[in-house]
Amino acid sequence: MGNSPIRTPARVREFYSDSAWIEGRAVDQLHDVAGWAGMRAVAAFPDLHPGRFGPVGGAFLADRIYPQLIGPDIGCGMALFRLDLPRRKLKLDKAARRLQALDESADPETGAASLDGTGAARFGPYGLGTLGGGNHFCEVQVVDALTDPAVASRLGMDVGDLCLLVHSGSRGHGAAVFTGIADTWADGFAPGSAAAEAYVTLHDAAQVWARVNRALIAAQASEALRCDARLICDAPHNHLEQRADGWLHRKGAAAPDRGLAPLAGSRESLSYLMAVPEGPPEALGSVSHGAGRRYDRAAMHGRIRRVKSELEAMRQTRFGGRVICADRDLLIEEAGNAYKDAGAVLRDLEAFGLAQEVAAFAPLITFKTGKGARG
Secondary structure, eight states, rough: OOOEEEOOOOOOEEEEETOOOOOHHHHHHHHHHHTTTTEEEEEEEEEEEESSSOOOOEEEEEBBOOOOHHHHSSSOEEEEEEEESSGGGOHHHHHHHGGGGGGGOOOOHHHHHHHHTTGGGGGHHHHHHOOOOOOOEEEEEEEESSSSHHHHHTOOOOOEEEEEEEEEOOHHHHHHHHHHHTTTTOBOTTTTSSSHHHHHHHHHHHHHHHHHHHHHHHHHHHHHHHEEEEEEEEEEEEEEEEEEEEEEEEEEEEEOOOTEEEEBTTTTTTTEEEEEOOOOGGTTTOOOOOOBBBHHHHHHHHHHHHOOHHHHHHTTTSSSOOEEOOOOOHHHHHHHGBBHHHHHHHHHHHTTSEEEEEEEEEEEEEEESSSOOOO
């Protein structure tokens, strides 16, 4: 017992208003994690919701390394691209058919070349250019409004422009890293230990692989749409970062890229591009990455009837957009009402000085899978 890590609860800072939709179970998880050994600071954001090993939508600074806070999808993040395709030339049904190409991996030679010299070549090119399941997606969006025209102009963005938002991670590679150490991380790893060094090496490679994956998804999508895609920002939200004051764990909390981060809505709501200032130190250099779940996956099956008429209605959105999801279970679990109001999340972030809206985007084509994996 004399060698057990010291457990002194960390300070918890909640960056959301009283009106935010926050489950009590997520708050319980938040304070439980704050009591883990070596935990120094915890920041929670308005997209907070319960997770498997701890809440999603938080950042955690600790003296120890806790792989369970990152989970299996190491390096998961969102990348926003501007497309050089005029809106008038986008025919939704035709484009939706072309985007079925996203069910296939990128060319292995292209994938291998993209990994060369990145430190992620150990995982190989298999699976690059694919989304995976769950809440991952590739969405064609149109700029609906500009709130900060100066920043938008610098980015070459105007109302009516088409963009692509890609949400994906390290696929099975991060999961393999995580499950390979599943019996050893209960109390975290001491920095500098053999276990910590091994995990950090694999984590960093998986994070790079995930970033390359998002770039290749965008390349495949833009090729299918006969246009080019230019990166605006790529913000990971499931990863570990070494800082001078400890190890920062982000679980569903975005690390801004050059001061920018996407905030994903649902397929029935607007998404946003945020300018992220330095912010208060208690925010741990992090911000929300999306609306956050309001209802878990099991609950959604009790809220939507599994009948053809309702399922077909879910394949079109209130914006007139298309949803490509042949997996009926996933279609239900990822319905628009499974998520909180992204606009309310953004307003909370702005009120706390964590973000400023640059632009709003309406979904046109949301691709998840063209394969009916589960039914």
